[in-house]
Every structure is written in structure tokens, then in C-alpha cells.
Amino acid sequence: MALKPIIIPVASGKGGVGKSFLTANLAMSLAAMGHRTLAVDLDLGGANLHGFLGLPNRYPGIGDFLKAKRGELADLRVPTPFENLEFLPGDGKTPFMANISYTQKRKLIPRLRRLPAEYILLDLGAGTTFNTLDFFNLSPLGILVTVPEHHAVMNMLAFLKNFLLRVIERSVGRNHAIRNMLRDAMKQPLEDQTSSISQLVAVISKEDPEAGKKITAACRRYRPRMVFNEGEHPDDLNFSAQITQSLRQILSLEADYFGFVFFDSAVRKAVRSQTPFLPNFPQSPAALAIGRIAERIVKYWQTPIPDSAALLMDRVRKDFAPTSKSRKKKQVSTGRSGGLR
Ligand SMILES: Nc1ncnc2c1ncn2[C@@H]1O[C@H](COP(=O)(O)OP(=O)(O)OP(=O)(O)O)[C@@H](O)[C@H]1O
Ligand SMILES: [Mg+2]
Numbered sequence: 001m002a003l004k005p006i007i008i009p010v011a012s013g014k015g016g017v018g019k020s021f022l023t024a025n026l027a028m029s030l031a032a033m034g035h036r037t038l039a040v041d042l043d044l045g046g047a048n049l050h051g052f053l054g055l056p057n058r059y060p061g062i063g064d065f066l067k068a069k070r071g072e073l074a075d076l077r078v079p080t081p082f083e084n085l086e087f088l089p090g091d092g093k094t095p096f097m098a099n100i101s102y103t104q105k106r107k108l109i110p111r112l113r114r115l116p117a118e119y120i121l122l123d124l125g126a127g128t129t130f131n132t133l134d135f136f137n138l139s140p141l142g143i144l145v146t147v148p149e150h151h152a153v154m155n156m157l158a159f160l161k162n163f164l165l166r167v168i169e170r171s172v173g174r175n176h177a178i179r180n181m182l183r184d185a186m187k188q189p190l191e192d193q194t195s196s197i198s199q200l201v202a203v204i205s206k207e208d209p210e211a212g213k214k215i216t217a218a219c220r221r222y223r224p225r226m227v228f229n230e231g232e233h234p235d236d237l238n239f240s241a242q243i244t245q246s247l248r249q250i251l252s253l254e255a256d257y258f259g260f261v262f263f264d265s266a267v268r269k270a271v272r273s274q275t276p277f278l279p280n281f282p283q284s285p286a287a288l289a290i291g292r293i294a295e296r297i298v299k300y301w302q303t304p305i306p307d308s309a310a311l312l313m314d315r316v317r318k319d320f321a322p323t324s325k326s327r328k329k330k331q332v333s334t335g336r337s338g339g340l341r
């Protein structure tokens with residue numbers, strides 16, 4: 001019997017932080033390491049993963065599958081020029097599929113789980129629509145991408161808050177009083193959040209002890225992996241202690257610091273020339289950082305990484321030193337101040 005695939009959803013609170021870029025390049029990296037990999041475009045309504053893989057947008061995809069009465073999702077996989085890597089298009093020839101129905105989602109999710117591959121990477125849309133939250137729930141160990149800026153980090157935490165509230169909502173069945181309470185909590189910005197997830201669970205447990213137990217067990221399963229993209233300097237990771245504290249205190253959640261990718265002008269060059277980044281700029285700072293994330297996926301995906309913030313900081317400092325020296329030598333000039341290109 002074939003082994004169950006490892007599903008890696010890639011999400012973010014804020015848009016435009018590099019989800020599609022990272023999904024495509026992590027998929028290429030895992031495939032180049034010899035792993036049978038599938039990159040899936042689940043940003044229905046804004047599908048553009050094909051571009052980062054250097055593929056045209058002319059194949060039917062998930063949108064067409066959801067509209068069709070027959071056919072199998074797996075048959076829509078498209079070969080790529082890269083050994084071990086296949087692609088499953090999103091909107092395909094059926095655009096405007098952002099608001100898929102509950103029935104369509106029930107048709108899609110079990111089939112996504114059964115796709116034939118060792119690693120399945122899911123490029124999700126930005127934000128916290130229920131569909132995105134439910135796709136993120138395809139694994140308890142998804143990747144969250146953020147740029148290392150206050151606003152984007154707050155959006156990442158808000159994504160996780162709404163994700164947990166959605167998980168809780170799905171565990172409480174038809175209890176309307178609890179559901180209304182959760183919907184209200186979803187509307188509150190993180191800064192105005194009057195109660196933490198654990199306080200909320202305590203209130204629910206009082207009303208329905210069985211539901212309380214179920215929720216606590218469900219929430220314990222999650223351990224997101226954070227990737228910081230477009231970083232400029234190791235100091236960008238200085239707020240990791242604050243992030244860890246917010247995750248613990250407000251969300252009762254542990255997360256791993258899984259990667260840091262430098263802002264790299266080579267990425268823009270690849271995007272402009274519509275060529276895939278990794279094979280064309282394999283020695284650039286962003287490519288090396290993506291290779292490291294792929295290695296971490298293979299080695300540590302199923303296990304927590306103790307002290308991951310300190311480990312990542314150490315790695316980023318080492319990577320920054322030689323690159324900044326060579327940068328001085330070459331006198332590279334760029335449009336943004338400071339940091340690495
Ligand atoms: N490390 C990087 N260095 C330089 N530019 C980058 C880097 N990562 C991403 N970019 C640029 O940022 C742009 C946005 O990236 P991308 O489309 O992957 O974001 P996204 O999170 O998928 O956006 P959306 O929320 O719209 O789906 C890309 O076109 C790319 O040029
Ligand atoms: Mg995208």
C-alpha cells in the first residue's frame with residue numbers, strides 16, 4: 001500500500017508575503033532531493049502558482065474539477081520540467097472560484113488527501129476566509145509565511161486565532177450559544193481580544209464539559225511552522241520572544257521558527273523573466289535559505305524543534321556575515337535601504 005502523503009499547507013495572514021513563491025520553490029527543492037512532490041494551487045480566485053514554476057496557464061484545474069459532474073482530481077496533475085515534480089492547477093479554465101460551497105469543499109478535501117505523492121504542498125489564498133482556514137486544517141503542521149514587520153506578524157497571529165476558533169467551532173456541533181460566542185471572538189481584532197483561547201475553552205467547558213475536552217485535545221495537535229520571508233538582517237528576528245509569548249498567552253499554541261529567507265533581487269529578476277527561480281539562481285541567498293527549509297522539512301517535519309527561535313537566529317547570523325562581506329566587495333546597489341539582496 002502507498003504511504004500517506006505529507007501535506008504541507010502554506011498560508012499567511014497578510015497577502016503578497018511570498019506564499020506562492022515559497023510553495024513553488026520548496027516544491028522544486030524537495031523534488032530535486034529525490035522526493036515525489038506535488039504543488040497544488042489552492043488559491044482559488046487568485047491562482048498564480050504556475051507562473052512561479054515557469055508553466056503556462058492553460059490546463060484545467062481544481063475549479064474545473066469542482067464544476068464537472070465526472071472525472072477524478074488526480075487526473076488533472078500536470079507534469080513539470082522538473083524530475084519528481086507535478087503540478088495541480090487551481091482555477092484552471094474556470095476562474096472566479098474563490099467562494100466554493102460546503103458541498104464542493106466536501107468533495108475536494110478527501111481527494112486532496114489521497115493525491116499520489118510523498119509531499120503535497122498547498123499554496124493558499126491570503127486571509128481568513130473559512131475555505132482557507134479549512135484548507136490549512138488539512139495538516140496540523142502547516143507553514144505560515146510572514147514578512148518580518150509588525151503589521152504582517154499581527155496578521156499572522158490573527159490568522160492563527162481565527163484558525164483555532166474555527167477548529168473549536170467545528171468541535172462544538174450545534175451548540176448555538178457557543179457558536180455565537182466564537183463568531184463574536186472572530187470579529188474582534190487580536191489587540192482587542194478580551195479573552196485568550198484558554199479562557200474561551202474554560203467558558204465552553206463549564207457549559208459543555210465533553211466539548212471542552214474535545215476542543216483541548218483538538219487544539220493540542222497544532223504546531224504551525226513560521227517562515228519569515230524578505231528578511232534583511234538577523235535583527236529582523238529580534239521580536240521572536242514577543243511572538244512566542246503571544247502564541248502561548250493568547251493562543252495556547254507552540255510554533256516552530258522554521259525558516260528565514262532574505263530579500264533577494266534575483267527573485268524579482270526571475271519573476272520578471274517568467275522563469276523559475278531556484279534552478280536559475282541556485283547560489284543566491286534566497287535559494288540557499290529555501291534549500292535549508294526543504295532539508296528541515298525532510299528531517300524534522302513530524303517532530304517539534306526545541307529552541308527553534310535561537311537555532312534559526314544562529315543560522316541567519318552565519319548566513320548574513322559572508323553575504324554582507326561579498327555585498328560590500330561587489331558594491332551591489334539596490335532600491336531598498338540596508339539588508340541583503
Ligand atoms: N525573498 C524574496 N525576495 C524578493 N522578492 C520576493 C521574495 N519573496 C517574494 N518576493 C516577491 O514578492 C512577490 C509576491 O510574492 P507571492 O506572489 O509569492 O506572494 P503571495 O503571498 O503568494 O501573494 P498572494 O497573497 O497575492 O497570493 C513576488 O512577485 C516576488 O517577486
Ligand atoms: Mg499567492
